[in-house]
Amino acid sequence: MADTDDQKVLFYDPELCSGCSYCMLACSYEHFKVLDYELSNLWIYPDPQRPFYYIGIHCSHCDDPICKAACPADAIIKGEDGIVNIDQNKCIGCRSCNIMCPISVPWKNLERRVSFKCDFCKGDPKCAKFCPTGAITVKTRKEARELANKLILKVEAKKK
Amino acid sequence: MTEAKKIAFYLGCALPSAQLFGEAAGKIVLKDLGVEPLDIEGATCCPDPEISRTVAPELWVTMAGRNIALAEKMDADVFTVCNGCYDTLTHAYHMLSEDEQLNKKVNENLMKFGIQYQGKHRVLHAIEVLYDVIGLERIKKQIKRKLTGVRVAIQYGCRIRLNPKKELVRKFRELVAVLGCEVVDLESDRICCGVPMMYKDQKKALEQTKMRLDDMVKNKVDCIVLFCPACYDRLEKGQLELNQQDADYDIPVFNYFELLAYCFGHEPDEFGAYLHKLDYEKIFEKAQSGGKP
Amino acid sequence: MSEDQDNLYPLRKKMLKLPAAYKGAIEEILREGMNRELPGFFEDERENLDIGEVKTAWRNEEAQRQIQELAKTLGIDEKVAFDWSKKKIKY
Ligand code: SF4
Ligand code: SF4
Ligand code: SF4
Numbered sequence: 001m002a003d004t005d006d007q008k009v010l011f012y013d014p015e016l017c018s019g020c021s022y023c024m025l026a027c028s029y030e031h032f033k034v035l036d037y038e039l040s041n042l043w044i045y046p047d048p049q050r051p052f053y054y055i056g057i058h059c060s061h062c063d064d065p066i067c068k069a070a071c072p073a074d075a076i077i078k079g080e081d082g083i084v085n086i087d088q089n090k091c092i093g094c095r096s097c098n099i100m101c102p103i104s105v106p107w108k109n110l111e112r113r114v115s116f117k118c119d120f121c122k123g124d125p126k127c128a129k130f131c132p133t134g135a136i137t138v139k140t141r142k143e144a145r146e147l148a149n150k151l152i153l154k155v156e157a158k159k160k
Numbered sequence: 161m162t163e164a165k166k167i168a169f170y171l172g173c174a175l176p177s178a179q180l181f182g183e184a185a186g187k188i189v190l191k192d193l194g195v196e197p198l199d200i201e202g203a204t205c206c207p208d209p210e211i212s213r214t215v216a217p218e219l220w221v222t223m224a225g226r227n228i229a230l231a232e233k234m235d236a237d238v239f240t241v242c243n244g245c246y247d248t249l250t251h252a253y254h255m256l257s258e259d260e261q262l263n264k265k266v267n268e269n270l271m272k273f274g275i276q277y278q279g280k281h282r283v284l285h286a287i288e289v290l291y292d293v294i295g296l297e298r299i300k301k302q303i304k305r306k307l308t309g310v311r312v313a314i315q316y317g318c319r320i321r322l323n324p325k326k327e328l329v330r331k332f333r334e335l336v337a338v339l340g341c342e343v344v345d346l347e348s349d350r351i352c353c354g355v356p357m358m359y360k361d362q363k364k365a366l367e368q369t370k371m372r373l374d375d376m377v378k379n380k381v382d383c384i385v386l387f388c389p390a391c392y393d394r395l396e397k398g399q400l401e402l403n404q405q406d407a408d409y410d411i412p413v414f415n416y417f418e419l420l421a422y423c424f425g426h427e428p429d430e431f432g433a434y435l436h437k438l439d440y441e442k443i444f445e446k447a448q449s450g451g452k453p
Numbered sequence: 454m455s456e457d458q459d460n461l462y463p464l465r466k467k468m469l470k471l472p473a474a475y476k477g478a479i480e481e482i483l484r485e486g487m488n489r490e491l492p493g494f495f496e497d498e499r500e501n502l503d504i505g506e507v508k509t510a511w512r513n514e515e516a517q518r519q520i521q522e523l524a525k526t527l528g529i530d531e532k533v534a535f536d537w538s539k540k541k542i543k544y
Contacts, residue, residue, distance in 0.1 A: 018318045019368070020352035022210065025360055029214060035360045035472040052348045052375075130210060132247065132318035132356075173488040176507050177495045184502045199508040202516035204486035211478045215471065216529045219482075223520065269526055273519050359474035432502045 005142040007082035012056035017135035023127035041118040059118035070100035166196040168231035168238040174389035185417035185431035206245040224252030229277040239284040243319035243388040304425040306340025317388035348375035369398035486510030
């Protein structure tokens, strides 16, 4: 899909991440003005297979988002810039997107009774801005695809 | 890089107070190496690259510009040991040289106090000062005794692992190797010391610190060397806090300048090593006995 | 608004406050220009180690004044509701 190549997405590199989790705090502060790991739109987990490595889960703003397809209230929109967003005024809190997204990015805020997901911080991703190691960066979709392929090759080479 | 006869020592908040030994040792070492460290009159907090940059980004960049400009007034490059300060100052430096409008606005505010940001001098990390400006050869010539047989783990700190700055990791390692100690490379070198977690969840932070410390204990590390005062704080206080909960950690943490000053022949009391809260003497004793505990 | 007031008026909208960790740091910077205070103990130690008086903003009122004026010009004090007479963030 050549026409989406230039869209901006997040790219996470586990080789660089130190697990400091400040990205999660920055995300929760940006959206809810509190510091709370539970209210973040991305997650950093310890890698169960590699000690001292971490796994970052963040929205890919998919080309063909299944979260959007799953939403019965048409609350999920994919903008022209490629950003997939939930309109909280339309969301009915049914959790369909939470379940359908392959990596469960959308999550239901029990206090507000609607779902939230990464909104790319309206074009200025705070997680990337505050990441101290450069593990999360903003890349174009094309760059991100290439880098991700390289990462997979690296991991497979190590396994052999 | 070019020679420098004098250099502005940006201390940040921890070095001139709780971690005095870092400042004292740094000044001793630089003088031995023929570089005059200058104090920056009226320097403020850098300010920190997390809180201030989130809450008050305009003030953050203006204060950082002001700190660099104060060093420029003395016609000197500025350097810092703190990874956080380094991050803030280099970030502001790039922002101010790339964004003309921002530069104009910041200078407008600073000119009221007769300070002008020009951006003609460099912002350096202590690693760059020692490795690039002074050079390993000149350091080697000053070394009078070595840390033979001491097993040292290096805490690099998150911020110098940023992609283009990865060079700093290699340089730091070489600088430590010069001291004649055994550099212990650990898998856990890559993880965070726990400082950013302290903002929210002290238990999580302590777990993170414990993970790092346990790896060191497992690999029989004698001491930790670092530059970053934030990592210092966490790794030392972390051990004390864990010891209160029935653990028994005793891995002293040193600023790199201290170990260098020791190798240059200075006694630990000269640079205030007695301010350490963990048993630092055993390291120097071990070095003197040639590596026997 | 304090915790007990929250309990007293459960339906009242919660006021947005700076997270505790942020509040302290910003207060220190607006008050002292630095991120923490300098206890006298360290000043004595500085003398013992012969590294001169501290030159940073702690003991430099001019520097503190400059930072405070910058904060006022940039509207930071209003943004965080800083009370200049008490040198504290109000909420
Ligand atoms: S801020 Fe960066 S280094 Fe820290 S946990 Fe997030 S991705 Fe990893
Ligand atoms: S929430 Fe999941 S399905 Fe939806 S765009 Fe993001 S990654 Fe894709
Ligand atoms: S881009 Fe913004 S909303 Fe998305 S994960 Fe990062 S900080 Fe959160």
